[in-house]
Amino acid sequence: MLGFVVRRLLSSLIVLLLASFVVFAVFYLGPSNPARPVCEGAGGRCTPERLVAIEKQMGLDKPVLSAYGEFMGGIVKGREIDFGASAYDCTAPCLGVSYDTRNFVTDELKERIVPTILLAIGGSIVFLVVGVTTGILAASRRGSSTDRLLVSGSLLVSSIPYYLLCLIAWIFLTLQTNIFPATGYFPITENPLKTIGGLLLPSLVLGFATAPAYARYTRGQMVETLGDDFVRTASAKGLPRRRVLFRHALRAAIVPIVTIFGLDFGALLAGTIFTEAIFSIDGIGRWGLEALDSPLDLPVITATVLVGATFIVVSNLVVDIAYGFLDPRVRIG
Amino acid sequence: MTSTQTTSTTGTPDGAPYLEVTDLTVKFPTADGLVNAVSDLSYSVPLGRTLGIVGESGSGKSVSSMAVLGLHDARSARITGSIKVGGREVVGMDERDLRSLRGNTVSMIFQDALAALHPFYRVGQQLAEAYRVHHPSASKKEARARAIDMLDRVGIPSPKSRVDDFPHQFSGGMRQRVMIAMGLINDPALLIADEPTTALDVTVQAQILDLLQDLQREFNSAIIMITHDLGVIAEIADDVLVMYSGRAVEYGSTREILSHPEMPYTWGLLSSVPDVHSDTNARMIPIPGTPPSLLNPLPGCPFEPRCAHRDKVPGDLCSTTLPELRPGGRGAGHVKRCHLPDPDAIYEAEVLPEIAPDLAKEN
Known part of the structure; x- marks a missing residue:
């Protein structure tokens, strides 16, 4: 296991070096002159x-x-x-x-990363709870009207362009009706409640927009495992339906869901450009976007790419290690 | 009428049958129409006896046995008839009562133990779970002790350490033993074994069958052995039910059926059994054709299109009239679904010389 982790860390390092070099070179050799x-x-x-x-x-x-x-x-x-x-x-x-603000990129990064992490966590909680629950529910009542309603409902949500969803939510829920507090990032060290309030709507929108993908994926995985022999065995043992569903079917279906989630979470940590830009949250995604304004802010661009790539590479590694814990066949085999 | 006949065929003077299936019909509505998976099936098994159910894939063997456990989804299966387990009616039983039956008084052993055991839980956990669901007062420790005890009983070496292994760490034969241990953990009165030896090699297969017989002697349980292997039937079953196209086509004691089969489909099954001991001149003859569709059953005998002996039946009886399950020339204990007037004579004159020349000469 240790050897595996070390090998993966080394190869991850190479990926990071390559990714950052390509980005650095593209912008360094580009037409914009800092x-x-x-x-x-x-x-x-x-x-x-x-x-x-x-x-x-x-x-x-x-x-x-x-x-x-x-x-x-x-x-x-x-x-x-x-x-x-x-x-x-x-x-x-x-x-x-x-080049733009003349601040140390490292210092700014430390500030900018907090809202991005909070947003990623908030959004993930929402889409995991909503998406996975919906998927389980739809799979356990496969073919029923509940199933069809959930499937078509999730299709409807995912067919709305994401930036539009953000805008609609922002305009109707904070700007016009004040149902949600003003969005944005307020330093967590000053007023944590205000921080949560500012990220509440963005997290919900991010979560609900991502949830349909998880609902469909979970449903597919659950439908598959519910047809597996070991689920039939569990029923034949006389276990209650709920136990069959959660302890047996979901336990097996969750492994690939965790894989996808790990990769998605890494991508979220790399910055959610639309969410941050529309809800004016000063996170990594918005920072990177601003750095692309002319003239190019090369150190910031390189830093955001490096951070994003690091998160994705690390989450890949975490997923691989988690796999060993989730599936005993991988652990021992 | 067939039901009364068949219940008397098992020939058990000792006690009433523990499982009594009467006119069982299972239909599945599909997009293409209604699939008649099982039609008018009747059989019975008393405690301490073994019924073998044989037939090709799709003949309704497993479907009928799953119905005994009420395992069919009520939304996708239409079940009529009666299944009585220890006097209690299973058809239409509510889910709560069914749950207390499953894995407790009736348990099932499945074919492919690797697929049938949960890959992510230790075998001890899976066994203990099966025990605790029917013994809610048992502690985790007691359940574990019971699991170890059962693993020991089915002949798994060093059960104290193997109890913490995962299914994939066992060999095929050992895994099937785990499956059996799980099936027997609550001392079921009826054990349904759905092709438990199909995925195993012959030596392991023999061990598993011996084990089942030993355990049956110990617990006096009734066993239903579902298989397509007549060798398994010969070894373990007291009675045999031959199924074709969702129906019983021949039913009687194992000795009777294997020595004097009266239905051409059973002849076909016998002809397709390889036997290392037999005369090298003996031929293995496959049954031509494929099983009929269960969607739109044709009138007449379902085996008629594949039957080599249909010309011996006068008129077009075979293609127009479904034969009834009734006693042939060998007493009420042996019923068959066939129009042939004198099947025993045909078997001895035409079939036996082909498949077992030495046996035919002796006769």
Whole structure:
């Protein structure tokens, strides 16, 4: 097991390096020049000579590989960053300084990650509870009108474009009727209740929009396991229907659901762009989106990609390890 | 009328039958129409005896036995007739009473133990669960002790440690023993074994059959052995019920049926049994054709299209009239569903020389 984890960690590291390098290179070699706003913002005329000088100072003239090496080195041991007019002593783990806000990316990341994590957890609770319950209910009454209602209902919800759902919810439930408190992220250290209030509607919308996929997936898995021999055995033992359904059928059906959930949760932690943007939550997704505005905020983009990729890779690993606990055949075999 | 005849055929002077199935019919509505899985089936089993039910896949063997446990979904199966277990009517019984019956007074052993046991629970947990559901006052410790005891009884070595293993850690034969231990954990009066040896190799198969017989002697339970293997029947069954197309086509004591079969389908089954001891000139003859559709039963004998002897019946009786299940030339204890006037003579003159030349000569 340990060997497996170590091997997986190593291969995960390679994936992370590759993903971050590709993103870094694409934007580094791209048309947007981060030196220009620095040059223009410094006062005076931005002559081509000055621009070149600033580029040189910022290290933008270096070959992409060494610039990337410098960036990654900063994560491990920190580095000096020179913007010409101002210099920064960026301590490890250093993800650079935002070209836009001139804040340390690491510091901003620490703040931005909290609402994203909270939103991911909130949304997950909603879609797991709603989706999985709906799926079990539909499967256990397969073919009945309840089943058909749940299936078509979930199809209806999932056919609405997600951004539209967010907008409708926001306009009708907070803007016009005040049923939900104003959305957004309010620091959890100040007023946790307000934090929860601000993330309540976004979590619900995210949850309910994702729930249909889980409902259908759970239903499919449950229908399959309910037809399995061991479920028939459980009934033949004289067990109550509820026990057959939950202890026997669901126990087997839950394994692939956990797999999908692990991957989804990792993706949610990487940032939910629509949710964060529409409900004005300052999370990772919105941050990454803003960093794409011209001029490109390269350190922020690289950081968000790196964080997102890390979450996805780690959740993959967690799923693989969880599999061993959920399925004894994998654990011992 | 057939029901009264068949209940008297089992020939058991000792006590009333424990399981009594009368005119059982099971239909499944499907998108293509009504599937007549079992039609007018009647049989009975007393305590301490074994009834073998033989037939091809889809002949209604398993469906009829699942009905004894009330395992068919009430929404998808239409069941009529009567199934009496220890005097209690199972057809139409409410779910609560059915649950107290299942795994308790009547239990079932399934074919593929790897699929029939839950892959994620230790065998001890699964056995203890079967025990505790019918003994709510038993503690976890008691249930575990009972599970270990049962594993020991079915011949699993070092049951104290194996009780904590998962099903996939057992060999095929040992897994089937676990299945049997689970079926017997509540001392059922009736055990239904649905092809319990099909997935096992012959030596293990013999062990499992011996085990079942030993346990039957110990507990005096009634056993229904569902199989398509006449070898298994010869070894274990007191009585045989041959099923075809959802109906009983021949029914009687094992000795009777195997020595003087009177129905061409049974002849076909006998012809398709390989036997290492037999004359090398003996032929294994498959039954031509396939079983008929259960959707739209044709008038007449369901075996008629595949029957090699239909020309011996005068007129078009075979294709127009369903034969009744009634005694042939060998007494009331042996009933068959066939129009042939003198089946025993045909069997000895035509069938036996083909499938067992040495036996035919002796006669």
